[in-house]
Amino acid sequence: MSLPPVSSETLGHLSDEAPQAPEAGKGKGPVKSQSPLQIAFGRLRRDKVAVACAVIVLFFVLIAIFAGVIANAVGVETGPGSPATELDYLGDGMPLNGPPHYGFDPNHPFGISPSTAEDNLAQWLYGCRTSLTVAALSTIVASLIGVTMGLLAGFLGGIADRIISFVTDLFLTLPYILIALIIAPILNERFALKPDIYPQAQLWSLVAILAGFGWMSVARLVRGEVLSLREREFILSAEVIGMPTRRIMLRELLPNLVAPIVVAVSLMLPAFIAAEAALAYLGIGITQGESWGQTISQATKYFKTYPLYLWEPLIGIVVLVVALNLLGDAIRDAVDPKTRR
């Protein structure tokens, strides 16, 4: 998730010399003042790949938000079906209707799972919701931690910087899969008697694990930025006129960091989606409710006879992650001055 530090020229600053929008006509009419982010957004909008990826991501976001509505509209639901009537259990255990042996089944557009006869579409829709919920929450939490730590370390310097840098390095060395493996059974025991909140506990613990091991790159990035920014005149002058530290950080420094943070966040999302699926595949992520990783781990066993069952969640993950990655790259290009045309 590391990315080259964005040089300070890229960053908008609070001085009064507004950068010129490159697309502004040469000398025709007054030059419209634009913030660097506006410029970047304008560039993004003209990037066809970025737009296509944004549409795909939006599509998945809508699916995640309206999973329940869509499932109801199509008439499918999660939970076990009726394997005794829907599967050929004395034969090879595959569905009696729909894929893999028969054509499209309108009642189950994505087919049904072997062994449980659960509807695949419903699993897919709710799996998408799980993926995006976990990834979005983790990204938010990780960026909040990372930005705070980075700002403090970079601006305060001295002992605070050393402590925070040490913690950052420490977390970088801890293997997060191992921690996840340890936490899963502990949670299971702690929340066993509260089955009502067990799914939430599982979700938040996953978010905690992912965010807890995802904030370090942001913290390092922000710290580096702050180190170079705090020697700049506008910060020095703010200090001279006696602005409180908190205000300097929030009002002077933070706005100048928006671009690198946006880039970091846009690349963090797909990484978290992939990590969520990987953990679910190992059986230590979300086991309550649906999850693409969980479906994949079940479907690998049937790949020979029922490949579609595996392809559905797999394609979901791959398309979403690739789209988010390309979008992230495009955002980075858009805010990077070196690619400024």
Added chain:
Amino acid sequence: MKRTKSLAAVACVALISTLAACGGDGGGGGGSTPSDQKFEEAGAGFAKVADAEGPAPEIEGAATGGDVTVYVPLDEGPEDLDPTNGWSVLGNSIQQALTHRSLTQYRKNDESGEMELVPDLATDLGTPNDDFTEWTFTVRDDVKWETGDPITPEEIKYGIERSFDSETFTSGPGQVYSVENIDCGDGYAGPADGDCSGITVEGQDITIKMVKPFPDMDFWGSFMAIGPIPLENSDFPAYGRKPLSNGPYKISEFRPTESLTLVKNDQWDPATDPARHQYVDSWTFKFNQDQQKTDQILLSDSELSSTAISYRLGASNATDLKSKLGDNYIQQTGQCVSYRAPDYTKITDINVRKAIAWAYDFDNVTLAGGNIPGVTRIPASTLMPPGMSGRKEYFPDGEQFTYQPEKAKQLLEEAGQTGMTLTYVYDDSDATLKAAAEAEKKGYEAAGFKVEMIPYQEDYYALYDDKDSDINKRLNLRNVNWCSDWPSASTMIPPLVQAGQPYNTAFFDEPDVQKAIDDIATLPAEEQPTAWGDLDEMIGTEYFPLIPLAYRNELYGAGASIGNFNGDGAMSSINFKDLFVTQ
């Protein structure tokens, strides 16, 4: 004998193996599908061959050498290996066949394929007096521990005394069969209470006095729980981690819930043992395996798969496995039943228990749990499994329970309990078990129950036995899977319905049932089976404390290099004694 935790929703039936039936389908060919498979009923008894002598008959084509790996899906294996604590199908079938000898044992008759009771550490099957209140066994003088020390009658006496200690060995069988039958004085609870005066040793003879006629002592003698235990250095739980072996194999490494590795024991003398062989070099048992992965190992053509054995084949791959494995695909019978056990102290209305039975979606739960309805599981009605002598076919609610949510709903309404919450545990870390639990939940909910499923990933029986566990206190629906210990209802009904028994997970307690059990023991042996059948019906129709879910068959499979792979009807398991690796 308990079946494993996980096969929870499932049960099997079947006992004495009709090998013809088990081993199967002659050609074992590619064309056959499970659809021509049927559930197989167990036979009714075992022959006894008191004069069988070692060494065990050679198996045709047998070769020595080779390392066998046994994959055990959906079962965490024994918690410890202490012989006194051994009362599980898996643990006993491994240990009694390979590492731990006792007074008697079972042998598979190569010609008939039937199991027969033969001597083990004793020179014969024991000599009872006229009314079966005193048994004498003569212990062989040429048998040794893995250390080379001789096995003495005193050590067997100590083993029997130890089996009285139900405080220490909470899951051992001694608390039923020793305590109820052997005369060590009232309240005797193991070696801590001193010497048991009812067991006397004279030279190589050991004489055991009974409190009441006990004609099945020779069967009880096959349990390692009353086999020899060294007098020194055998304290629980340390001894349970690596008990001394006296069979053809000794324990090299035991990792609870993970694996057990056995290697050859050079102190075992084949001439002393009428049933065991030492063909294989080493055994590795891998517990808690993934069902599908195990199936895939057997389906693959790797080096690994040719000496692999699966302790449980998955239903979804049964067709492929059957054509791939041929003769090494076996369907084993056993007198085994799965029950749901509604907490008798919490669900007090018999109609609610019947409603649960009508709301149990047999076909779907069975399939989701990786079993095949009609082949490896059939719906059950009585406590005693088919094939058990004295069994009386009856239906607790007039007809066979099938999935009828409407009927369940009506019963529930009449009881005024609509919306009642059923609380049970399930293992959310295993997709198969989780799927079965969810299929069951769906059935209950359709009948108007509310369902609360508590995720729990360790041994269910240990949980049910833990009176202080908050989870256990919360449960009102438990389960138990039970196989007979020998072909008699006395090993089926008392362990499940007597108050205080560890596998009475319903906490059922009715004085007149207890009295009936005591009365049966006083009947002449030939009248007892019928009396058990009547008691079964009385319990089922008057109290219905346990919901019989299914009678069980099991599917086992082995790779191409495993020779003489077949089932053991006495243990309801794989016959490990006669197995070899073709060279």
